[in-house]
Amino acid sequence: MFEKILIANRGEIACRVIKTARRMGIATVAVHSDADRNSLHVRMADEAIHIGPPPAAQSYIDIERVMSAVRATGAQAVHPGYGFLSENPKFAQALQAENVAFIGPPVGAIESMGDKITSKKIAAEAGVSTVPGYMGLIADADQAGRIAGEIGYPVMIKASAGGGGKGMRIAWNDAEARDGFRSSKNEAASSFGDDRIFIEKFVTQPRHIEIQVLCDTHGNGVYLGERECSIQRRNQKVIEEAPSPFLDAETRRSMGEQALRLAQAVGYASAGTVEFIVDAERNFYFLEMNTRLQVEHPVTELITGIDLVEQMIRVASGEKLSLTQDDVVLNGWAIESRLYAEDPYRAFLPSIGRLTHYRPPEEVKAGPLLSKWLEPAPEGETAVRNDTGVFEGGEISMFYDPMIAKLCTWGPDRDAALAGMRDALDGFEVEGIGHNLPFLSAVMDHPKFIAGDITTAFIAEEYPDGFQGVDLPEDHLRQIAAACAAMHRVAEIRRSRISGRMDNHERVVGSDWVVTLGGQRFEAQIAAYRGGADVSIGGATLRVESGWTPGDRLACITIDGAAIVLKVAKITHGFHIRTRGADLRVHVRTARQAELAALMPEKAAADTSKMLLCPMPGLMVSVDVAEGEEVQEGQVLAVVEAMKMENVLRAERKGVVSKVNAAAGDSLAVDDVILEFE
Template identity: 75%
Template sequence: MFDKILIANRGEIACRVIKTARKMGIKTVAVYSDADKNALHVQMADEAIHIGPPPANQSYIVIDKIMQAIKDTGAQAVHPGYGFLSENPKFAQALEAAGVEFVGPPVKSIEAMGDKITSKKIAQEAGVNTVPGYMGLIEDAEEAVKISQEIGYPVMIKASAGGGGKGMRIAWTDEEAREGFQSSKNEAANSFGDDRIFIEKFVTQPRHIEIQVLCDKHGNGVYLHERECSIQRRNQKVVEEAPSPFLDEDTRKAMGEQSVALAKAVGYASAGTVEFIVDGDRNFYFLEMNTRLQVEHPVTELISGVDLVEQMIRVAAGEPLPFKQEDLKIHGWAIENRLYAEDPYRGFLPSIGRLTRYRPPVEVAAGPMAEMGTWHGDADTGVTAVRNDTGVYEGGEISMYYDPMIAKLCTWGATRADAIEAMRNALDRFEVEGIGHNLPFVAAVMDHPKFISGDMTTAFIAEEYPEGFDGVTLDAKALRHIAAACAAMHRVAEIRRARISGRLDNHERHVGEDWNIALQGMNFDVSISADHAGSTVSFSDGHTLRVEGDWTPGDQLADMRVDGAPLVMKVGKITQGFRIRNRGADLKVHVRTPRQAELAQLMPEKLPPDTSKLLLCPMPGLIVKVNVAVGDEVQEGQALCTVEAMKMENILRAERKGVVSKVNAAPGDSLAVDDVIMEFE
């Protein structure tokens, strides 16, 4: 076994590999750019080597710099994580030439399956059903349009060396094919150093289901069942689960056996993933094979009890797999939500800045991964686990140079319903401040009827949130529970204020009992009767709720019980009340005396400023292209400019017809959020 492993990556996956290496007694070496000098993976590793400036193409994907770090530290093996150099055959060749073990598949496997065009050809030759498309290289945008017309819209434009949603576009028209080809080509060049593009038919109403395979160097191979990854945004997975709520045993077995056969056909050895599109009749079509560890691997670990990173390391060291296919069973259910540094209220655009508060829920071990690889038997319904794979910490910076994912929150339960409920509670407990983030959105997904039923496709987000995400509207029952809890919390705060001011001794009757609670357009008149165990909140319509909890003023997380049901809320202070976040909703809850509530009705509403004639920069980023000039008349939907942020190009379009009166930015300018790019008459 190896004594020292270098991790050629950053962020949460580097931290993830370090955890397993520690468990195995293996020392670790981290590499870092200028932007990551204080990163968590650097702090966790036994050694850390600086490799260059922040841009990945000047640090993390420069093979020579990684090789020098290996030489300087004497690392015997390299784990590449995912992204960056993980599927780069030149990197694997350089390691082989240097006598350093690659914790991944052989070079020939990477070359055969890591390139999407080549892998599709091999799959076709092996008799695997593939999605119709054009596998040759495409020279320019006009050829892309011609091929798209021949295949038939809609089409998927993809980078051959792509991954993680980079270099991918869906086109429904000639113009979208033309624009998508150029953007995909640019993103592919910037992210992977390879701008080759191919086009395939975009299958409507598909489910994205993938099979985890694991092979050793002795000809053994198994599949560790499937992951459902259908909830995606811009081709980037957001929610994953294992197993899939859609597959039956026969389809699962067929997909698994076909995946292992494909892996063996290319001499695969390590962990890898075979991705499929599955239609409503459970017909499955090979998409690609990822010759690396997947972002969503934790859900497979949680239902199988197999530490995939450990097995990758052992396979690289020449050990045979310790189990056979018949040993691998599905235990319970696991769900993963990806926490992204992106603002769902601004079209999910990237957000950067300092994490002024970062408090994940407490991790709880249960089920097959309770001891990382040990299954303790079937758990009773209701027993759940919480796992958070992260690469950040409170006070750390979210950089504009890298992928916006900052954590993967996972839950496990004996049933799918248990795992979902555990995820809801974990999301309510996850405190993140200082940046825009997608926690409200994934919380909304967990309560969405289609997700709960398991009836979703890769079009879920586009279909259910066609105008984007503008928050969650809670039902009347949930609002009553929050109103009751806030009334009880306000009473506690009033007692404290009164004591500090000297207005109150030991007689709490000086604090009022009657209050008006206003939230989400509703008003509740309540009366509070308190005792040492909690408060009874009586509503004017005769409804009563019992509230219990140990919240004290200043706590930013309230762990309450209302009529015996748990209610976890993130709490902020506003004038005459609280800012409450729960189940994806962000509420201003005003708690007023009856007289204050009466006067509040007379106050004029503050209107937001009119920005209808301005194009504002929706995220911090770099202006790549400006498509219009002063005096140009633009039409609704017309491309105005392109902004690059976190390795993604974002085309900003006109919301309505108008004439450009002023252009304030030029290509190469770095802009902050809400900077004015251009103005209209």
């Protein structure tokens, strides 16, 4: 077994590998860029080596810089995580040349499966069902349009060396095919150093379901069930679960056997994932094989009890698999929610900055320490696991993937896992940046998701105008209003007892309040007692019990015996409340205060209709118009890159450019003015 391994990655996956290595008694080496000098993975590792400036091309995917760190530390093996160099055969070859083990598959498997064009040909030869498409090299955008038309729209335009949703576009017509080809090619070049593109038929109403395989160097292999990854945005997975609520036992077995057959056809050894598109009739088609650890691997670990990172390390050291297919038992249900640094209220645009407050829910009976089967939990019990690479006070950089954490829950069945996830999301506190926690909570309560009626178009179809928050039903608003009235009374009593004031001069705090939230107005009367209050509101009396004290950011409240969790921030005359995907400003006032507040004018928003504002912090890739130029509706105005993704900004209507305020290479903040119009 290895004595020291280097992790050629960053963030949560580097931390994840370190945890397993530590449990196995293996020393670890972290590598880091300037931007990651104080990152969590650097703090956790036994050693840390600086490898360059923030851009990944000059640090994490610079093979020679990583190899220098390997030589300097004497690491015997390298775990690549996912992304970066994880599927780069040249990196694996460089390690092999210096007798350093690559904790991943053989070079030949990486080359054949990492290239999506070659992998589809091999899959077809191995008898794996494949999607129709054009696997040859495509010279330019015009050829892309012609090929797409021949295949038949809609089509998927994909980077041959791609992964993680980078370099992928769906086109529904010739214009989108040409534009998608250009953007995919640029993203592929910047993310993977390989700009080859292929096109295939896009299966409508598809589900994205993948099979986890595990093989050793002695010819043994198993498949570890499937993961449902259909909740995606811009081809980037957001929520995953295992098993899939859609598959039956026969389809699961057939997909697993085909996945394993493909892995063995290329001499695969290590953990890998074979991805399929599955239609409404459970017909499945090979999509690609990821020759690395997947982001969503924790849900497989939680339902099988197998530590995939440990297995990868053991296989790389030459050990045989210690389990057979008959040993693989799927136990319970697991769900993963990816917490991203992106603002769901601004079309999910990336957000960067400092994590001023970061408190994930407490982990319970879960995590990479599991190496045996999970024992059945008592009825209703759930497990919580949070894989993260950040900490309170740390920075979210514009240079890397926006994922902050992967929150996972396990339960004896899907309903229990869902309930556990709702509670865990409610208790996850993040401040300082935009994040998608409200959106994740909204999905968990969505009727279609609860029913398992999902496709890869779920987000586009259910949130066609973007995410605007959740409109809670009136009974839920009434509960929140009652809770806030009780909390406000506690805060007012605290304020009345300022230091130095005599008890007999304390201000009397009333029991009658007017609560406004979500367009609703409630009159509340409070009858307090030790530990709680009876709140008469909206024609009902609710018993509110809580240990909340002013200043607490999280309020765990029981209303008529049912528990709710509120994220709380103080505002004038009330609270900023977030819960279950809703974002509410709750005002609690006396009757006279409420009467006067209704007379206050609302501040008008600034007129920015004649400006193109930068929608996210990022790097200006190009400005495609000039001063004095007349532009048409839908015309490309500029391209901004943020967190490894290109974002094309188009004209909303016809106009004339009067001023250009930015140029290619500029770093921009949110709402910086790029263009002005007459």
